[in-house]
Amino acid sequence: MNREFNKEEQTENRPNEKYPYSVAVCFRGAGKPYSFGTYHTDLQKDDWVVVETAQGDEMGQIVAEPLNIEMYGLPMPTKPIMRKATQRDHEDYQENLEEEKAAFRICCDEITELKLDMHLLSAQYTLSHDKILFVYIAEQRVDFRELLKRLGTALRCRIELRQIGERDKAKMVGGIGMCGMECCCTRFKNHFDVISINMAKNQLLALNI
Known part of the structure; x- marks a missing residue:
């Protein structure tokens, strides 16, 4: 599979870059939109774009019309939209989805063999396929x-293991609250505040679990 991108299609992320437009982009598995800067005026809602993130190049979907930063007094995005997603980007994206399933099974098998007290939730490659992120939950810190080492040997790419909390898990997998509705963290909450004992008591939650 050819993973080399055309560098001329990409927008360089120069320090202190001032973009005229801010674009809200959502990624799979993340309900929260993230802002990216662009000079392009032809981007529209529902377009798929390739952006630069701290994790690497990612493909996401624009969820709102681009906004003029100066007109609306918006904060300046620090990362750029590199390009509209090409046919090759979509093909790589779909291939990654399939290969993530195999990587997930490999990681689960290794966790079982090593008898690690952790529960794997997801596996996700960057668009360029040079890094994979495994998300898991665990009661205690895991060595x-x-x-x-085993995953690096098997998958031949950079590996990141990220531990998340129960509310982050609920946001990923969904669930029904005691009110009978879908969990708030799945529907709309993007930031989780600290929960006090009184809050837990008010929701009739067990405190000794």
């Missing part, structure tokens, strides 16, 4: 150094 996964041997797991990292």
